[in-house]
Amino acid sequence: MNNTTTLCTKINGDSEKRKITRELLNGHEAATQLKLLLLKNPNGGSSLSAEELVANVLRSFNEILSILSSQNAGIPAEDDSDQCKNKRTATKTARGRGCYKRRRSADTWTIVSLTADDNYTWRKYGQKQILSSIFPRSYFRCSRKYEEGCRAIKQVQKTQENPVMYETTYTGMHTCKSTPNSNNNVPRLLLNSQNHHHDSKVSNEKDYYPIISPLTPTVTQEHAKEDSPSDVGDHKLDPVWSDLKDFEPSIKPSINLVKNFGMDSVHFGTHDDDDDDELS
DNA sequence: ACAATTTGACCGCC
DNA sequence: GGCGGTCAAATTGT
Numbered sequence: 001m002n003n004t005t006t007l008c009t010k011i012n013g014d015s016e017k018r019k020i021t022r023e024l025l026n027g028h029e030a031a032t033q034l035k036l037l038l039l040k041n042p043n044g045g046s047s048l049s050a051e052e053l054v055a056n057v058l059r060s061f062n063e064i065l066s067i068l069s070s071q072n073a074g075i076p077a078e079d080d081s082d083q084c085k086n087k088r089t090a091t092k093t094a095r096g097r098g099c100y101k102r103r104r105s106a107d108t109w110t111i112v113s114l115t116a117d118d119n120y121t122w123r124k125y126g127q128k129q130i131l132s133s134i135f136p137r138s139y140f141r142c143s144r145k146y147e148e149g150c151r152a153i154k155q156v157q158k159t160q161e162n163p164v165m166y167e168t169t170y171t172g173m174h175t176c177k178s179t180p181n182s183n184n185n186v187p188r189l190l191l192n193s194q195n196h197h198h199d200s201k202v203s204n205e206k207d208y209y210p211i212i213s214p215l216t217p218t219v220t221q222e223h224a225k226e227d228s229p230s231d232v233g234d235h236k237l238d239p240v241w242s243d244l245k246d247f248e249p250s251i252k253p254s255i256n257l258v259k260n261f262g263m264d265s266v267h268f269g270t271h272d273d274d275d276d277d278e279l280s
Numbered sequence: 281a282c283a284a285t286t287t288g289a290c291c292g293c294c
Numbered sequence: 295g296g297c298g299g300t301c302a303a304a305t306t307g308t
């Protein structure tokens with residue numbers, strides 16, 4: 001894969017490569033054990049519990065993402081919206097409406113999962129019907145954007161191939177200090193199972209959230225340029241599990257899904273676009 | 281009353 | 295000019 005090659009060129013040093021490889025393998029192994037665990041035998045031949053395995057998977061990928069993010073750390077976030085006000089002035093939009101600059105080369109990470117939920121609080125700011133898909137694309141930004149200047153945004157869209165799956169593209173890292181959940185690295189799939197409401201803060205997502213456990217997100221990094229996606233690694237995967245609590249009694253893991261957690265489905269790619277574009 | 285979402289308009293990029 | 299991303303007023307929810 002060229003993407004992988006491209007990624008490796010950005011890794012600083014062999015030790016990090018080795019670490020990434022190790023973590024990928026570790027995560028893969030944990031996912032495999034989890035698959036076995038969930039498929040049939042409660043103990044799956046593993047000495048670890050499902051929660052431990054999941055935590056292991058998450059930890060591995062978080063570590064990787066953290067490493068990757070460190071490649072790009074230190075690139076300062078640009079201030080929102082002010083400069084565009086200068087640029088665009090008041091000819092059309094006195095308050096700067098429509099005044100923005102696209103973020104073409106920010107870090108983007110795509111997760112294909114059975115849920116788009118996560119533990120961050122997102123504020124929906126738009127939804128559009130996209131030509132390439134019959135399903136609308138929803139746009140979210142971190143609810144702490146204005147409080148803490150957090151620049152994380154995400155796009156959520158059902159996949160056409162498999163409408164129960166959601167493709168969530170995260171752009172930029174969380175610069176807010178919000179800790180989405182106190183159980184940051186502890187999957188909650190077996191916790192709080194009684195309630196059945198997908199009331200993440202993003203209410204409209206629940207319109208098409210599946211009530212199926214998001215067992216195996218496919219993570220794709222499309223860009224790795226300006227911000228470090230560590231937040232993505234630190235927290236974003238967790239959310240995936242948050243909906244499990246709703247589905248816990250009837251988890252029916254899919255082999256197909258599980259296999260997505262194999263290394264083959266973790267795609268890290270980079271786009272070499274210019275990186276001066278920013279959201280307004 | 282405040283917060284979050286919806287939705288049409290606006291704008292940049294291709 | 296079309297498409298996709300963002301803004302913000304209006305609407306809805308808590």
